[in-house]
Amino acid sequence: MTRGTAARSRPREPLGDPHLRRLVVGQGLAAVVDALFLVWLTLYVLRLSEPGLTTGFVLLAVALPRAALLLPAGVLVDRLDPARVVVGASWLRVAVLLALGALVTFTSPSVPAVALLAGLLGMADAAYFPAALALLPALTPPEKLSRVNAVVQGAESTGDLVGPAVAAGVVAAAGFVVTLGGIAAIAALAAIALSTLVRVAGRGRSAGDGERPGSARALGAGLGYAWREPVVRGMLAAIAVINIAVVGPVLVGGAVLAEQRLGGAGSLGVVLSGFGAGSLAGALIAGWRPPARRGWTVAGGVAAIGAGTAGLAVVTTVAAATAVVTLVGLGSAFLGVVVVATLQERVPQHLLGRVMSLVVLATVAFDPFSYVIAGVLLPYGTTTLFLACGGVVLAGAGLVAASPVLRSLR
Template identity: 85%
Template sequence: MTTEPTARSLPRGSLGDPHLRRLVVGQGLAAVVDALFLIWLTLFVLELSEPGIATGFVLVAVALPRAVLLLPAGVLVDRLDPARVAVAAAWLRVAVLLALGALVTFTSPSVTTVALLAGLLGAADAAYFPAALALLPAVVPTEQLARVNALVQGAESGGDLVGPAVAAGVIAAVGFDATLGGIAAVAAVAAIALSTLIRVTRRGPDAKDGEQLSSARALGAGLRYAWHEPLVRGMLAAIALINIAVVGPVLVGGAVLADQRLGGAGSLGVVLSGFGAGSLAGSLMAGWRPPARRGWTVVGGVAAIGAGTAGLAAVTHVVAATAVVSLVGLGSAFLGVVVVATLQERVPKHLLGRVMSLVVLATVALDPFSYAVAGALLPYGTTTLFLVCGSAVLACAGLVAASPVIRSLR
């Protein structure tokens, strides 16, 4: 009897394994595409209309379907196969980018048309993100999960760091249509690399969805598992609180801080580049030498983020602010690699798509709440904003340290 090759029958050697290389190339390039396209989209909408509501309208058109469809997409990933869902979403991204490119090249699209296509891209993202995270354990040997996660997240951090300058420079040199064509070409290479993985991933004996639950009941089963499993519940709560307490204060409060204390709004770009550099360093550190005592590493990562956020209350110079924000970026990226790799190892495979959709939801869908927190605290001054939010994250570090399940992680 012949058997299909599976991820677990693949060589467990170094990252020289071709399947691992294709995974890293595919997911890494997809992360770079995300960073470049967001800058392209923002600049293109600004070209179509005056700054203000139109830009916000288009960005909401991307974010809303992504947030709404994330949890149903997690069910789809578990019901089908993470490789197939990731590949389908990757090719949908390519199709949307090509359609948008044709419109930009041959017509003068309205803001509404751009927003509709951007919404399709957000829907593709909703399927791609949890599928990509659930795909890693199906291809990557357990002992290399942290390293591969670090490489993929490092590509994302690198894209965030250099993406604005690269996208703006290329647009200035060759125009919006040619730049979008280049982004679509990179997305196609990513989709091709991921497509080669479909034949080497198969659902193993761990995949119990012979239960054939309805979609609603399957989603409920995933939510119940996440709530009743202390490790998953604790890590999701920490991720959510950090995003609410950090994203808005750093972006919104950072802009006010730059204007009031750091020499002008232009210094905000320098400070945020420090966050990108810290994120890149944190990702690479987490992959280069995965921590032996993960539990205390999680505690330390949360504490570093809290200390950095609170430290912004005292900075008066752009160099100090950049250094402090770099610490926040380093802690966030290091923590992200450790948390995701831990969940990929420990969550049952038939629930992994749903749990990863919750991770992505806690990471990207809570930004509006974070901006609301920043807006509510800013009238009391940036010092109060950063102290309150930093203290909340430090308190979260204490709660994480008090959890025996997380504290004892190895």
């Protein structure tokens, strides 16, 4: 019995396989890089210019290429194999961070120059995210997918929870150059860990599984598959509804709520920390006890998020608001693990990159619409905002529960 076989024979050790450990370490470090760099970039742009449109312009320079290239990147993942795309994107991230470090160290950079490099990082993200999700099934036995997904998402939640404080503290103590150097070093460690997986993940797989249509036809095939499969279509719709109806209200409406009812803007940080803590707990719970009846679990997770969003309409204390937002974070992370693991198990390997790119797109592309919805509803008051958006999510939970295909999913 080989060492890898022995590791896989122990069900209580989901990361007993060294390849899985390297996968989790690499993806976990990459998630920490994301959390740290976003704070670094925001603070650095604020130093270059006054707060306002300039900061939004640079952040948009990251978000637009990422959203625009996600679907073509899904085709690339299916053609080249996820491991190669993950590694290439990881080293591209390192190169961009080093270039940005050189720019900050040796020149007086302009905002457009920083935005250009930030846009390149967004391009790398567009390839990395769907490839990272598609890589997990290539290295993970089906019975361990939920646990490995939970560990990776737990690392992301931990980064979101502690990243802002760590990045801001290191910038204050050591400066922007040293902080960016540390972020680049972590990115390099992630790339090294993931680079060891290319040969292992590629065993038994031919690029694209023999499928070689043109890029447009390949993209159309992925979109067609997602639309025809009720489980895929339903889960993508649930993710999109949650992001449209929750992200903007919680961030924008939460800031107004903090000013009006919770004692000032400072309380918003406490409330949002509850979301990070809930996300970490939700991911770990989903991995520790994977649900037997996934359909009802998805419906319950969506309902918990909707109930939490609606519950913000009546909170009057920081403790109550934090508890409600913690519920939203717990439901979101739990649902994320279940949805991703389910799709990884059910989607054919040669289409997995394209479907995972749709998952990422549904997660990030609708944020601007969510902010607009929050802005339109806010003049009617935070109570109306939270009740309306929470009601939409609860209706989505009802639709999931009413679907025989989703309801019976195991």
